[in-house]
Amino acid sequence: MTARADSRESHAVPEQASDPPGLDSSGLDSSGLDSSGLTALIQQATDTSSDIARLFLLETRLALSSLHRLFWLALTMVPLLGLLWLALSLLPCVLLYDYTRSLLYGLMLFSAIQLAAIAAVVLAWRRCTRDLGLPRTRQQLRRFSGALRGET
Numbered sequence: 001m002t003a004r005a006d007s008r009e010s011h012a013v014p015e016q017a018s019d020p021p022g023l024d025s026s027g028l029d030s031s032g033l034d035s036s037g038l039t040a041l042i043q044q045a046t047d048t049s050s051d052i053a054r055l056f057l058l059e060t061r062l063a064l065s066s067l068h069r070l071f072w073l074a075l076t077m078v079p080l081l082g083l084l085w086l087a088l089s090l091l092p093c094v095l096l097y098d099y100t101r102s103l104l105y106g107l108m109l110f111s112a113i114q115l116a117a118i119a120a121v122v123l124a125w126r127r128c129t130r131d132l133g134l135p136r137t138r139q140q141l142r143r144f145s146g147a148l149r150g151e152t
Contacts, residue, residue, distance in 0.1 A: 089113045 089110060097106035 085117075089117075 092113070093106040093110040096109050097103060100106075
């Protein structure tokens with residue numbers, strides 16, 4: 001009987017470890033952290049991400065209130081900038097009138113300044129509307145579709 005008992009012991013199935021998957025018998029996983037340390041690390045990461053989300057929400061609210069204020073400040077700047085433009089346009093006209101004593105020359109200079117400003121705005125307007133057509137994207141799409149068709 002002892003021979004049979006010895007043979008049974010040699011063929012016996014080893015005991016199953018009660019450790020969770022990824023942990024060895026010492027309680028450490030492959031990275032060297034024990035399960036309580038891993039849990040603490042996950043909890044800390046959760047708390048940190050929660051704090052970051054809360055900070056983002058508070059900063060977004062602050063930015064929205066600042067945006068509201070900036071809108072009203074920009075709205076008050078429009079008439080002030082118009083008056084500044086008028087004053088700066090009239091200054092050389094008044095100086096020309098004072099030098100020549102001709103109201104006609106002063107009015108012509110004022111008109112020329114206004115026409116130059118309008119021309120500059122129209123040129124900028126055209127440049128911006130040209131960019132709205134997405135010319136570079138269209139060019140790339142044409143090149144891509146030509147490459148698909150085998151054109152060079």
